[in-house]
Amino acid sequence: MPGSPTPEERKKADEELKAKEAAEQAALPYKWTQTIKDLDVTIPIDGKYKARDLDVKISKKALKVAIKGQEPIIDGELPHPIHVDESTWTLETVPNGKEVSVHLDKVNQMEWWAHVITTAPKIDTSKIEPETSKLSDLDGETRGMVEKMMYDQRQKELGKPTSDEQKKEEILKKFMAQHPEMDFSNVKMG
Template identity: 65%
Template sequence: MSSSKRAPSPTPSERKRQDEVDRKREEEEQAQLPYKWTQTLTEAEVTIPIPQNLKARDLVVDIKKSSLKAGVKGQPAIIDGSTPHQINVDDSTWVLSTEAGQRYIVISISKSAGSNWWAHIVTNAPKIDVTKIVPENSKLSDLDGETRGMVEKMMYDQRQKEMGKPTSDEERKQDMLKKFMEQHPEMDFSNAKMG
C-alpha cells in the first residue's frame, strides 16, 4: 500500500523568493529577444531595431490573423511565428520610426475582441507570467460590455460592503424573498433566515 505525500505549500517568504527568481529569469529572457514588446488588454506593440540606412522597401512585415513575421528582405526573419491569440489584421499597422539616431520597425497589433494578456508575441518565444501583470488603470469605457458589467458590479459590491450594506447578490435574494412573502401572505416568515 503506497501513500502519496504532497509537498508542503511554500511559505510566503519562499514564494516571494521564487517569484523574484522567476521575474529575473523572465527579464533576462525578454532582454535577449531581438525586439521589445509591450501590451494592453486590447493591443500589443513590437519595436524592432534595424540598421539606420534601411528603408521600408528593404523590409518584410507580414501581419496575419494568427501569425507575425518581420525582418529585412533576404535575411532570416527577426520575428516569425504563430501568435498566442488572434489578431485583428485590419486594425493592425506598422511604421518605420527613428528615435535618438536609431531606426525601428514599430508594429501595432490590435488583439481580436475578447482577447486577453499574451504570454508572448509569438509562440516560439519565451513566455512571461501573465498572472503577474499589473495593468495600468484603464477607463471602464475601454472594456467590452461583458467585462465592463462585471467590473461595475464588483465596484458596486465593494462600495456596498464598505458601507455595511448588502451586495447586489444579497439585494437580489432579499427582493426575491420579499416578492415570495407578498405572494404567500398565509405563510409565517418570522423565523426566515437569509443564507
C-alpha cells in the same frame, strides 16, 4: 502542509522567475508591451534601411518582420488571433537608428498573451498588473452601467435600496396616489 514553501521561499522563487523572465525577454531581438486589447512590438534596425527594404507580413495568426535578403527578425505563429485590418506597422527614426513598430489588435480583448510568437520564451501572465483604467476611458453605455453598479454596491453596503428598488418604490407611490380608493396596507416590496 509539509513541504509547502514559506512566504520568504515563495518570494525568492518569484524573484528568481522574474529575473529569468527578464533575461529571456531582454535577449529577444525586439521589445514588446501589451494592454488587454492590443500588443505593440518595437524592433531596432540600422538607420540605413527604408520601408521598401523591409518584408513585413501581418496575418490573423502569424507575424513576420525581416530585412529583405536577411534572416527574419520575427517569423512565427501568434499564440492568439488578431484583427488584421486594425493592425499596422511603421518605420520610425529614433535617436540611434530606426525601429519597426508593429501594432497588433487582439481578437479576444479579455486575455493576456504569454509571448508574441509561439516559439519565443513565455512570460507569466498571472503576474501582469493591468494599468488602472478610469471611468472616463469607457464609452458612454459601459460607463453608465459601471456607475450604476458602483452606486448600487454603495447603497447595499449602507443598507439602502438599490436604484432598481428605488424605481419600483416610486412607481408604487405614483400608483397609490393615482388610486386612493385601493387598500395598499398588505403590499410587500421585494
